[in-house]
Amino acid sequence: MSRSLALLFCVALATLVVTAPAMAGVTLEGDTCQKVFDNPRAEHINCRTGFRLDAATRGKLESSTFGFLTDLTCAADLTATRSSVIARVHAGGDVALPQQEVRCRLYxxxxxxNVRFHLAPMVRIDKKSRRAVDARLGVRDVTGIPEPLATAVAQFLNSEPTLRNSLIAAANQIIPNLPGR
Known part of the structure; x- marks a missing residue:
């Protein structure tokens, strides 16, 4: 669950399925969030996580940028308040997670x-079934590379179905394990 919650914030990156160390599209690396997420008394989430694209997703990135970009690795320091995130999830509907700054290396x-961007994931939770049914990574404000490449990278991350589906799957693994209201 801890790696999925880190991913729910980051992969964005989403980053990013579930309690497995690797998921479709990305592999988590440099994760220090597990300890924080495993401690139900830790109200303040303040940790670091990162990811590396798998071979298939690297191929998609290379193809979508006409061979200009060949790889992407990212890291983020995650901050949030556990009770705030849990309250949003229990309320259902569009659950916007706190915006995080992500630092990446594009190859x-x-x-x-070196590239930086903001990630503000949104997960749509069906109020009746309490399941995630849609998600957006919310990648924006890409800096460190010129336009139109910055826009192409944001569009790739925001529209890449593997990352989006990974975010939905991660949310659906987390939701049943959240404490009650």
Whole structure:
């Protein structure tokens, strides 16, 4: 559950399925959030997590950028208040998670480029079934690369179905394990 919650914030990245160390589209790396999420008394979430694209998703990134970008790794320091996130989930509807800054390295061949963006995931939870039915990563404000490449990267991450489906799957793994109201 802890890696999925970290992913729910980050993958965004979504990053990003579930209690497994690797999920479709990405592999978590550098995760220090497990300890925080495993502690039900930890009200303040303040930890670091990251991800690396798997081979298939790297291929999609390369294809969608006409071969210019070949890889992407990201990390984020996650901050939130556990009770606030849980209250939003229990309320159902569109659950907007707190915006986080994500730092990435984009690779063009072997040359890394440092990029930053904001990630503000939204998960739509059906009020009757209490299941996630849709999600958006909410990647915006990409800096560190010129336009129109910044827009292309944001569009890729926001529209990539594997990442979006991973976010939905992660939410559906987390929701049944959340404490009651």
């Amino acid at each position: 063009s061949g072997s040359e890394p480029v």
